[in-house]
Amino acid sequence: xxxxxxxxxxxxxxxxxxxxxxxxxxxxxxxxxxxxxxxxxxxxxxxxxxxxxxxxxxxxxxxxxxxxxxxxxxxxxxxxxxxxxxxxxxxxxxxxxxxxxxxxxxx
Amino acid sequence: xxxxxxxxxxxxxxxxxxxxxxxxxxxxxxxxxxxxxxxxxxxxxxxxxxxxxxxxxxxxxxxxxxxxxxxxxxxxxxxxxxxxxxxxxxxxxxxxxxxxxxxxxxxxxxxxxxxxxxxxx
Numbered sequence: 197x198x199x200x201x202x203x204x205x206x207x208x209x210x211x212x213x214x215x216x217x218x219x220x221x222x223x224x225x226x227x228x229x230x231x232x233x234x235x236x237x238x239x240x241x242x243x244x245x246x247x248x249x250x251x252x253x254x255x256x257x258x259x260x261x262x263x264x265x266x267x268x269x270x271x272x273x274x275x276x277x278x279x280x281x282x283x284x285x286x287x288x289x290x291x292x293x294x295x296x297x298x299x300x301x302x303x
Numbered sequence: 304x305x306x307x308x309x310x311x312x313x314x315x316x317x318x319x320x321x322x323x324x325x326x327x328x329x330x331x332x333x334x335x336x337x338x339x340x341x342x343x344x345x346x347x348x349x350x351x352x353x354x355x356x357x358x359x360x361x362x363x364x365x366x367x368x369x370x371x372x373x374x375x376x377x378x379x380x381x382x383x384x385x386x387x388x389x390x391x392x393x394x395x396x397x398x399x400x401x402x403x404x405x406x407x408x409x410x411x412x413x414x415x416x417x418x419x420x421x422x423x424x
Contacts, residue, residue, distance in 0.1 A: 197364070228408055228409070230408075230411070239398055239414035240340075240348065240411070240414060241414075242412050246408045251412070283347065285348075285411070287409035290362055292338070292350040292409075293350060294347060294348040295347070
C-alpha cells in the first residue's frame with residue numbers, strides 16, 4: 197500500500213496567520229491527492245482535490261500544491277473556524293490511504 | 304441535496320459481527336461508489352473498502368480481507384458493511400462516503416454522519 201506521511205502532526209497558530217501542512221507519498225502518485233478537514237465529532241469535509249483544485253464552497257484561503265510525492269496544503273489568513281484536523285488522502289491506487297492527520301490548534 | 308444516512312450506534316461482544324447501513328438520497332445511487340472509512344477514537348482515518356452499487360463489485364484494504372463484507376439493496380438505495388470476528392480494536396466510528404470518480408480523479412465528496420461501534424465484553 198502507498199504510505200502517506202504528514203508533517204507536522206500538530207501545529208499552533210493564531211487567527212490571521214498563514215500555515216502550511218506537508219504530505220509525502222511513499223511513491224509517486226501524480227496529482228491524485230485530496231485534502232480533508234475534520235472537526236471534533238463531525239465527518240471529514242473535502243477541501244482540495246487533484247492536489248490543487250478547490251472543492252465547491254470552500255473558501256479561497258485554502259490552497260493546495262504539489263505533484264509526484266510531495267504536496268502542501270496552505271491556509272492563508274486563518275479564521276477561527278479553521279482550527280481542526282487536516283488529512284491528506286491518495287486516490288492513485290484503488291486502495292486508498294490517508295495521512296495520519298495534522299491537528300491545527302489555536303495559539 | 305446529497306445525503307448519506309447511517310444506522311445507529313451498536314454495542315457488540317468480541318467475536319460477534321456488526322452490520323452498518325448507509326442510505327443514500329439526492330443523487331442516482333448506482334452512479335457513484337460507496338466507500339467505508341473508520342476512525343478509532345482519538346486517532347486518524349482508515350480507509351476500509353468500496354462498493355460499486357451498480358455492479359456489486361467491491362474492494363477492500365488487505366487488513367480487512369476475509370472480515371469485511373459489503374452488500375447493497377438498490378431498491379432502497381442502501382449499502383451495508385458487515386465486519387465479522389470483532390475485536391476490541393475494532394471499536395471505532397464507521398463512516399460511509401460517496402466516491403466520485405467522474406472528473407478524472409476520485410474524491411470522497413459526501414459523508415454519512417458516522418456510526419459508533421463499541422466492542423465490549
